[in-house]
Amino acid sequence: MENLIIIGSGPAAHTAAIYAGRAKLNPLMFEGFNAGGVAAGGQLTTTTEVENYPGFPEGISGPKLMVKMREQSVKCGARIETVTIDKVDLSKRPFKVFAGSKTLETKALILATGATAKRLNIPGEEKLWQKGVSACAVCDGALPIFRNKVLVVIGGGDTAVEESTFLTKYGSKVVVLVRRDVLRASKAMQERMKQNPKLEIMWNTEAKEISGNKSVEAVKIINNKTKKETTVAAGGLFYAIGHTPNTAFLNGQLELDETGYIKTNSGTTYTSVEGVFAAGDVQDKRYRQAVTAAGTGCMAALEAEKFLSEHSS
Amino acid sequence: MENLIIIGSGPAAHTAAIYAGRAKLNPLMFEGFNAGGVAAGGQLTTTTEVENYPGFPEGISGPKLMVKMREQSVKCGARIETVTIDKVDLSKRPFKVFAGSKTLETKALILATGATAKRLNIPGEEKLWQKGVSACAVCDGALPIFRNKVLVVIGGGDTAVEESTFLTKYGSKVVVLVRRDVLRASKAMQERMKQNPKLEIMWNTEAKEISGNKSVEAVKIINNKTKKETTVAAGGLFYAIGHTPNTAFLNGQLELDETGYIKTNSGTTYTSVEGVFAAGDVQDKRYRQAVTAAGTGCMAALEAEKFLSEHSS
Numbered sequence: 140m141e142n143l144i145i146i147g148s149g150p151a152a153h154t155a156a157i158y159a160g161r162a163k164l165n166p167l168m169f170e171g172f173n174a175g176g177v178a179a180g181g182q183l184t185t186t187t188e189v190e191n192y193p194g195f196p197e198g199i200s201g202p203k204l205m206v207k208m209r210e211q212s213v214k215c216g217a218r219i220e221t222v223t224i225d226k227v228d229l230s231k232r233p234f235k236v237f238a239g240s241k242t243l244e245t246k247a248l249i250l251a252t253g254a255t256a257k258r259l260n261i262p263g264e265e266k267l268w269q270k271g272v273s274a275c276a277v278c279d280g281a282l283p284i285f286r287n288k289v290l291v292v293i294g295g296g297d298t299a300v301e302e303s304t305f306l307t308k309y310g311s312k313v314v315v316l317v318r319r320d321v322l323r324a325s326k327a328m329q330e331r332m333k334q335n336p337k338l339e340i341m342w343n344t345e346a347k348e349i350s351g352n353k354s355v356e357a358v359k360i361i362n363n364k365t366k367k368e369t370t371v372a373a374g375g376l377f378y379a380i381g382h383t384p385n386t387a388f389l390n391g392q393l394e395l396d397e398t399g400y401i402k403t404n405s406g407t408t409y410t411s412v413e414g415v416f417a418a419g420d421v422q423d424k425r426y427r428q429a430v431t432a433a434g435t436g437c438m439a440a441l442e443a444e445k446f447l448s449e450h451s452s
Numbered sequence: 453m454e455n456l457i458i459i460g461s462g463p464a465a466h467t468a469a470i471y472a473g474r475a476k477l478n479p480l481m482f483e484g485f486n487a488g489g490v491a492a493g494g495q496l497t498t499t500t501e502v503e504n505y506p507g508f509p510e511g512i513s514g515p516k517l518m519v520k521m522r523e524q525s526v527k528c529g530a531r532i533e534t535v536t537i538d539k540v541d542l543s544k545r546p547f548k549v550f551a552g553s554k555t556l557e558t559k560a561l562i563l564a565t566g567a568t569a570k571r572l573n574i575p576g577e578e579k580l581w582q583k584g585v586s587a588c589a590v591c592d593g594a595l596p597i598f599r600n601k602v603l604v605v606i607g608g609g610d611t612a613v614e615e616s617t618f619l620t621k622y623g624s625k626v627v628v629l630v631r632r633d634v635l636r637a638s639k640a641m642q643e644r645m646k647q648n649p650k651l652e653i654m655w656n657t658e659a660k661e662i663s664g665n666k667s668v669e670a671v672k673i674i675n676n677k678t679k680k681e682t683t684v685a686a687g688g689l690f691y692a693i694g695h696t697p698n699t700a701f702l703n704g705q706l707e708l709d710e711t712g713y714i715k716t717n718s719g720t721t722y723t724s725v726e727g728v729f730a731a732g733d734v735q736d737k738r739y740r741q742a743v744t745a746a747g748t749g750c751m752a753a754l755e756a757e758k759f760l761s762e763h764s765s
Contacts, residue, residue: 154506154743161504161594163621191474193467193746194507194517196524204507211509277754281474304761308476331761405719426751430467433506434747438739441590448617448644 140244141167143443144236145217146224147251148174149181150429151419153208154436155249155443160215162444167245168212169238171223175255175385179221180205182253182420183429186278187269192429204429229392229412232450246450247414247443250393250401251436252385254420254427258378259293263349267376271355274378276302277428280309284354287311288374291358293346299379300324300332306377307337314371316344316360349376384421393417400424408439414450416443453557454480456756457549458530459537460564461487462494463742464732466521467749468562468756473528475757480558481525482551484536488568488698492534493518495566495733496742499591500582505742517742542705542725545763559763560727560756563702563714564749567695567733567740572606576662580689584668587691589615590741593622597667600624601687604671606659612692613637613645619690620650627684629657629673662689697734706730713737721752727763729756 145155148170159166170179178184183201190198199207213219220238228235233244256274258264264272273279276292280302290310292303295317303313320342322329332338341360347368348359355375361368384400386393394402394411401410401417408416418439419432458468461483472479483492491497496514503511512520526532533551541548546557569587571577577585586592589605593615603623605616608630616626633655635642645651654673660681661672668688674681697713699706707715707724714723714730721729731752732745 150506157504157506158741162590162618190528191470191750192507193463193470193521193524193749194505194512196520196527199507207509208506211506214509215503277475301758305475305757327762426754428471428747428750428754430743430750431747434739434741434744436506437504437741437743441739441741444618445614449640 140233140246142245142447143167143247143249144169144243144245145249145251146236147171147181147253147419147421148179149183149205149251149253149419149432150208151253151432151436151439152181152249152251153205153212154433155251155418155440156212156217157215158437158440159443160212160217162440163216164444164447166217167243168217168219169222169224169236170219172221174223175253177255180209182256185269188282189278189429190281191278225388226390227388227392229415232414234414247447248416249439249443250410250415250417250421251419251439252388252421254382254384254424256378256382257380259346259380261346261348263351267349267351267355270353271351271375272349273375275427276305276377276379280306285309285375289314289372290375290377291316291346291371291373292377292379294379294381295319295321296323296379296381297325297328298381300328302377302379303338304332304335307335310337310375313338314373315340316346317342318345318363319343346376382420382424382427384424386421398424408435408442414446453546453559455558455760456480456560456562457482457556457558458562458564459549460484460494460566460732460734461492462496462518462564462566462732462745463521464566464745464749464752465494465562465564466518466525467746468564468731468753469525469530470528471750471753472756473525473530475753476529477757477760479530480556481530481532482535482537482549483532485534487536488566490568493522495569498582501595502591502742503594504591538701539703540701540705542728545727547727560760561729562752562756563723563728563730563734564732564752565698565701565734567697567737569691569695570693571691572659572693574659574661576664580662580664580668583666584664584688585662586688588740589618589690589692593619598622598688602627602685603688603690604629604659604684604686605690605692607692608632608634609636609692609694610638610641611694613641615690615692616651617645617648620648623650623688626651627686628653629659630655631658631676632656659689695733695737695740697737699734711737721748721755727759
């Protein structure tokens, strides 16, 4: 019987492991094997330089930061297995976690399986990923490669409007490609968008291909009504078409919100099942930063520790 | 007119500065001069080794971590002034911040002034601070100096019970000094406490003096009814008598909870005044960790950025 199993491998999972390890809970972490389509370490492994994680004034590469966090988890006493969990049974305590052919029982569970940014999988995307192609304007927008360049944003919701507005701080111009002839963003946001001289919306427009040598140089677009193709010279392309929280493995056993994120009691990591805690992007569609994920990972460990001390007898 | 003033100097304030700087808000930070009774850098400057801030597997000293964060804030574009703010006017926007003889106006304000752990100021405390004397069991309990030692905890509330229970993982025995003949902690907690063979409560007992050469070796105690003095051989002393949030300078202009902490909309950094955001320990009496403070600092900057973009015209 395990005290505490942690599922995930990003900043939330490792911060939970660090705190739970130090609290002598002897936590077991399943970091997954390419779970959610990314390497162990989570979404930060798909980034290059991280300049906004506090404590590293010179910046640190995403993969390197995650290697450090993993090392710290192990040092604090966490055991880590590189197995993807695709099934759990939360119907009663102890909970069951199915790891390949093994079934484990655990008194408490921290879910930090993250979310995966949606992409279009168009030609050039894979080659130029993090070389001008990004799925996070807040994370990457300030990087030097985007300064005074034309930047293309794909998406029509609130996030797309927020991120494109944000990017006007850095780019010479921001072109927003909207697939339909209307934005899903709120009216107020659309108004502010119109007042921003650096923003241009292209309606009924989709990206077809990204090209560039060492980094993004152009985006080929198509008007899906007229079928006319053109090429926009651009130094960056940002996806703002949402994220998919990695909650399918829960199979409806926890309360999720309408977009599939785990619901937590606001300001805590408590989920709809007592003894199950959620941290990081799997429960956060608002902030989604490494440091906010780490913060909630810490909260989950402290709350799991409290739960276990109250249910030890 | 400033866009954004940040008051504070700990992980919350610096993370807010890093994010606000990168978002080109040109933030101005007042780190204070020994504000709240601690050096710029906040409570971490009163600790020695920090082992639980994710990203530093070898540990990092509290002051060193804060030097790094400060360097990062400056690098990201924050301006920092070493002046303590003891008065603000939040009655209308722009808000007014009084910095010595200067009055500044700002469109938005992030408050991250922290909290100060209460101490008793008994003889030996200052000399042995962080040499066995601590005000945070979760932060310091796992340090080697406390292993298999008798540990003394001072306090009678929920926190004292939680922290003393936590410390039984490390110490050979934990002695809780309760000033009165009753605990303020909940009944359920008291029950669990009784079942823990490593915990001993001494009623009507107060600490009078801490002694030791290089680290804590003994605590002189007095029974406040019988006036009998004894000495407990102990390797550590933990204060769990609460914190004082640094909110006096607000002079009642923001909604506070019953213990003086700034009230935020749960899961956000929004305060009762639009355009004023609170992050870190000044609004958190529950988690109080460097990484949770940093997480809320990031949230505050993102929320201030959104507020400013919505109120820029």
